[in-house]
Each structure stands twice: as C-alpha cells, then as structure tokens.
Amino acid sequence: MTLAESARPDSVARQADPRRLAALVLLCAANFMVILDAQSVIMGVPVIAADLGLSPVEAQWILSGNLLTFGGLLLLGGRAADLLGRRRLFMAGTALFLVVSLLSALATAGPLLLAARALHGVSAALMAPTALAILTDTFPEGRARNRALAVWSGIAALGATIGLLLGGALLDWFGWQSLFYVNVPVAVLMLVLSPVLLRESRDASAHRTFDVAGAVLSTVALGLLVYVLVEAPERGWTSFSTLGLAVVFLALTAATIVVERRSAAPLLPARLFRSATVLGGNVLTVLVAMLAFGMSVVLSQYSLGVLGYTPIVFGLSQSAMPIASVIGAYAAQAALARRGVRPVAVTALLLLAVGSVLLTGLSPEGSYLTTVLPGLLVFGLGLGIGPVALVAAALTGVTPADAGIASGINVAAFQVGGALGVAVVSTVLASNAAAGPLAGFHAGMYACGGIGAAGVLVAFFLLRGARRGRLTAVPRVH
Template sequence: MSQNERRDSRWFALVVLCAGMLMIILDGTIVNVALPVIQADLGFSQSGLAWVVNAYLIPFGGLLLLAGRTGDLVGRKRMFLGGIAVFTAASLLCGLATTQGLLIAARFVQGVGGAMAAAVILGMIVTMFPGRGEQARAIGVFSFVAAAGGSIGLLAGGVLTEAISWHWIFFVNVPIGVLTTLLAVRRVPGEQGIGLKEGADVLGALLVTTGLMLGVYTIVKAADYGWGSAHTLLVGAASVALLAGFVTRQATSANPLLPLRILRSRNVAGANLIQVLLVAGMFGMFFLGALYLEKVLHYDPLQIGLGFLPVAVGIGGLSLGVSARVNARFGERNVLVAALVLVTAGLVLFTRAPVDAGYLADVFPAVTLLGIGAGLGFPAMMTLAMSDATRDDSGVASGLVNTTQQVGGALGLAVLATVATAHTNGLLAEGIGRTEAVTSGFHLAFGIAAGLVALGVVLAVTVLRQPKVAQEEELVPAAV
C-alpha cells in the first residue's frame, strides 16, 4: 500500500470513529428536547426527570477511565467495537421503554456502552496521526463531532419528536450503530494491547463511579431535603470519602486506573479541569435553555432544535479546519482563553433574556457567541489535554478527557437544575407569578454557569502553557 493510500485509509478510519462518537455524544443531548413529552408520557416528576439524563451521564463519566485503561490492555479497536454493540442494544431498549424504571435502566446501560467506545477514540486518533499538523486537523474533526454533537442532538431530537415520537430518538441509533460496526471491522486499524498482565484497577473504577453517583444524587436531592440537612451532608460526605479513596488508590496501586504521573503535566491537569467548568456551564445551559424555550417562550420541540442551530453552525464552521489554522497562528492556550471569554459572554446574555423574549434580539446573540466560543475552544482544549500523553498512556489520557467532559455535564446539570428549581419554588412561595419565577430561576442558573466558565478563563491564563512545537513525524502504517 502506498503512502497516499495509507493516508486516505486513516482519514476514512477517522470518519468511522467520529460517526461512532457522534452517535454517543448526540445521545447525551438529543433527549433534552423530548424531556417535556417523556415527562408527560411516563409521569416523571421534575426532579425525577433529570435522571433520564443523569442515568446516562453518570456511568459514562464513571467508567471512562476503566474503559480507557482496558483499551490500552486488550486493544482499543476491540474496546470500541464492544462499546458500540452495547450502546446499540441499549438504545433499542430505550426506544421500547414504556415505564420510568425501564427507561432509566436502559439509559444506564447506554452510558456503559458509550464509555467503552468513547474512552479509546481520541487515543486511537492520536496514535494514527502522530504528526503535529495532521494531528491538529484530526483533533479538529473530532472536536467538531464532540462539541457539535450536543447542539445537533437538540435539532435532531426536535425533528424526531415532532414528526414521529420520542421513542425514535433512541431507535435511530440502531441502524447507525450497525453500520458503524461493519465499517469499523473492515476499515479501522487495530493494534495489540500491552497485555492483561498489566492489570486494570476495577476497585478504582468502583470507587470513582460510586462516588460520582452519590455526588450527583446528593445535589439533585438537595432541593427536596435542604442543603444543610443530615441527609445531604451524610450522603455528600460519603461521596467525598469515596472519591478521596479513589485518589489514594491511584497513588498506591501497582496498576492504577489513572496514573497520577499524567496529572503532573500542567496542560493535562489544567485543560481537564477547565473542561469540567466549560462543559458544566454549557451542558446545563442546553438542558435549562431547552426548558426556558419550552416553558417560557412556548416553543415546540422542532422550534427548540432550530433555536440552538447557531451553536451547531458555529462549532461546525470553526472546528473543521479553521480551528487548526487559528491554533497554529496564535497558539492553543491563547485561542482557548479567547474562546472561554466568548462562551462566558454568551451565558451572561442568557441571564438577561426576558419572559417575552424575541429570538433575534434576545436568544440568537447568546447562542451565536456560544457556538463561536465552543468551535474555537474545544479543539484547543483537547490538544492541550493530550499534549503530554505517551503512546502507552494515550488510552487512559483519552479516557480522562472524556471523563472530565461527562463529569462536568452531570455535575453541572445537577447543580444548575437544582439551583433553578429551588429559586423558582422560593419565588412561588412568595406569591410571584409562575412564568416570572421560572424565568428568574433560569437566570440564576445561567449566571452560575457564566461564573464557572469565567473561572475557566482564570485557570487558562494562570495554569496552561503553550505546547512546544513538535516536528512532523514520518507516516508510519498502523498495525492491523
């Protein structure tokens, strides 16, 4: 096979991997538009409805590190194929669900499959594209899929829910999953893992997954029990203890799930922490923004999806090619700082959207800033997060990137939704009208989201360093 043919083969493999990632990421938000319909159909309470989203995000975020490490051990292609199979089967169960329990359980299994597949994708991309320039372009494509998938999900969810039913937001994954599997088997290069003898830290995975689940549960239930109640404090303390146990385990284990040496890099640690803050703000905005458009402005599901279309357009227009050139010209660190400022500005504009908002005057400027900021920010952030990963650790580094993304989404959603609900209920008790109270609750949540991303700006300025420019490496054919 000639060098050009190998290059073309790698780019086709990238498309296949990104198709799998799009399906997984899209599923994290496609359900948001359908939430009011699902709530009415299956009888969810307002607080229980958040578990339709969190039941997916929690196992996803909690298992990514274990999946990434296992992919390093047994081979990343095997882990990717297994994850797509589990995700596709669980999607079918979600579509068939007629009860709250079945839907939440199937969403949990979806999260497991999503973690298995998503954890290794970025590591496979970094391995396939070792040269600085081509790696930047490949990560730009991946970043587009990872970032745009959320906003595309809102549009697709609106179309499917409006045209057919909410069940089809899950059924649509089945043919996509089958096609992705068939293409991946034939066209995605495989490589030998480093061997099971190296071991995988199952105890560490249990500690971090259980700790995260209890943490999200604590935040979600704080609206019912009170932030200072014994229930909230005890369960929250248990969550902190489990996560502290996870860190201790990683420091003492012979085969840690997350080798702490990875976090010695300022860029790896800083970029992942910034991603938690950025995704917390943006994902909470998608969830609550969809509810704002539906409950306050009375948009139908299709209108909600179209309302967020500028986010997808902004991300798509910048992630594919433009971001790589901008990063090369100004440096990933500087680009990320500017992007975070734009996202913060967009969230601040959302805090000013009134009860009688006009789309062009009040919503469009905010979502446009969010799209531009995300389109520039995610590729730069992912490049920084993977900048110091070695070949043997690329799987776990990829898993860490995806973990902080999902943890940020789950915790951000839990915090912002809980704060918005509590503030709204307080205003209703004071006799404020429902529409005004609901809008005020959303404003408070959007303001907190803006504060989280603004904190990311501070960290980017003080912690991150521009990676050294690496020489382009010769194209090395991947082992099959």
C-alpha cells in the same frame, strides 16, 4: 536513539495510512450518535413518562441513570481499552449500544426502560473514550491531530442541535420509540466498518495487570459524585443526604489515591498529572462543560416554558450556536499551531463568558435577533474553540500506552462538568424564581458568565507552559 527518532516510524506510518480519514469519519459518527441520543431523549422524556406511567422522579432517572453509569464507568472503560485493545472495546461498546437501543424501543414498562438507559450509559462509557483514544493513536500530535480534533468537536456541536431537531420531528411523526430505533442502522454500519477502518492498538508495556481495587474504588467514587450532583438540586445542597454522600465521596477518593500510589499498575498513573498543561486541560474541560450544560438548562426552560416554543422551533432557534461552534473549531485548529494552547483557551473562555452575559437580556418582549442571536453566536464560537484547545492540552505528551485512560479522564471531566453545571444552574434558577419570572433566568446566565471568567484565570495560570511549538510533555516513565 532519541525519543523523537524512536517514535518517527510509527508517526510516519500513521500519516501514510490512507484509511485514517475514513476512520475519523467513523469515530466522529460514534461521538455524534452518543450525543444525538442524549439530546433527543431529553426532548422525549415527558412523552415517555406519560406513555409508561412514570412519576416525575422516575422520569428523571431516564436521564440520570444513563448519566450515572456513563460518568461512573468512563475511567474503567478507558483503561480496559488500553489493556484489552481499543478497537475491541469500541466494537463491544457499539454492539451494546445497538442492543440497548432495541431494548429501549421495545420497552413496555418503566423499569425496563430505566434499566436499558442505565445499560446505555455503560455502552457510551466504552465507546466515547475508546473512540477518542483511537483518534489520538491514528493522528500524530501536532497539526494533524488538531485538525482531527476540530472535526471531532464540530461534529459534536452539530449532534447537540440535530438531536433537538430530530428528536422533535421523530416524536411528532413516529412516537418516542423512534428515538431509539434510529440508532440501530447506524450502529450496525459502525460494527461492519470498524474492523476494516480501525487499527487495533493497546498498551504494549510490561505491566499487563489490571488494578482491580483502584478500578472499583474510582468507579464507585465517580458514580457517587455524579449521583450527588444529579440529586443535589432536588434534595438541597446542605441536606443531610447530600452532605453525607459528599463525605463518602471524599473518603472513597482518598482511598483511591492511597491504593493507586501503592499499585504496580495503577488505573490512574500519577505521571499524567505532573504536567500543568494536562491538568489544566482537564480542569478547564470541567468548566467548559458546566457552561455548555448550564446555558442549555437556562435557554431550554426559557424557550419552552416562557416563550412556549415547540421542540422543533426550539431546535431551530438554537441552530446558530452549533454553526458558530463549527467555525470556532476550525479556527482553533489553525490558531493552535500559530499561537499555542494558552491564548486559544483564554479566548474560548472569554467568548463563553461574554456570550453568557449577552444572554442576560432575555425577555419575552425582546427580539430574537437582538436579545438572543448575538449571545448564541458569541457563545457558540467559544464552545467550538474551547474543546479543540483543551483536548489537545489534555492529551499533550501522553504516551500511546496511556491514550485510553487519558481520553477517559478527559471525557469524564466533561461529564462531571456537565452534571455540575446542570446542578449549579438549576439551583440558581430555583433560588431566584421567587423574585420574578425572569430573575432566575438572568441569574442563571450571570452564573455562567462568572464560570467563564473564572475559566479565563485558570487558563492563564495553568497553561503557562503550553507555548507555541512547545507543549509541555508528560514525563515518561520507563
């Protein structure tokens, strides 16, 4: 029996499952809430800091603590889902998300809130990769999965903007505690519906051992990398602490590689990286995340600092971008079937680069319709197209047994890329601020344009094997 024939019954069963569209809505809701929470809390940091008496450094850790645990535990969460059950881990993450939302809303002191936000990162590290892994298991590779990924990416884009709008409204009307209370009813609903709509799935292979050494080393290494990226703009890229921690990260990474090569059941199976398509999908995910987060840093500081926009007005001014992203996501899933991954990915990175360059015309005297809107629309199209193509590439040929860890790697790539984008663009803004009030913003957008141009080259060379109708498969190890 061929591999295709052996896989056909499960594929047909998944296509025939009438619950899969409802399951997709549930999984996208989880992704939406993780992003919505992150974006709305960004808006609330100044208000929270003032109310709880946090210093600027302590206030930064409302965001950084969450990012650190989220990024550091993603791989561990993805692999644990493969071994223990993806639906089970998804529900555990959702339950923790519910609890930490309540703890955050009820916090009366800074340390309590910072601890709750760090625990929120743990819940997100369980929810995000398992939700994507369940989606991968529910929708077979090809057009059905591409459509599901288009919905996933479109909802994520909406979550980013709605988070800004909703965060501003809740802050104005109900106070910062409402930013967390709003999560509670949604989390309860997801917990009720998960056993009904989601099938349990796990790695049914013979190797059920858990790679404890690899899990500890990779988690510490990834967490340390996120920490270095978060702290580098403040401490300086060439400071002793930054360089010292970078050396420790490289040593931990080398140790992880050695341990993983010797492990009978590695946390990061080497077979996942033998495909240029899978490798390229994850590398490009890092670059797209750098662009998405980096551009957000420039526009938020420009709009709130220079133009004096309120949070709600800022959210409304950005609404054109997620609308364009939704259009781009649906265009991408149709183009993937006809053109293949590489042309779609190249188009996405090119649009992101061009959109960034268009936004270098930012000026207080300029019209929104002529200096901001065109760049937002072009950038938004690229931001919608990119994730659909890159997630499809990153999960191409991945066996059901590895769906959780492969999803964890891809989500981790996005988180690391986001932290790197914020760090790089923040450094560019600070280093060019002395040249004039707008010099830093223009330099920041040119930096984003350069990242997009580099992404075009990476996509062209790494995704050469991902042609239409023949995506490179990850070698299967029996």
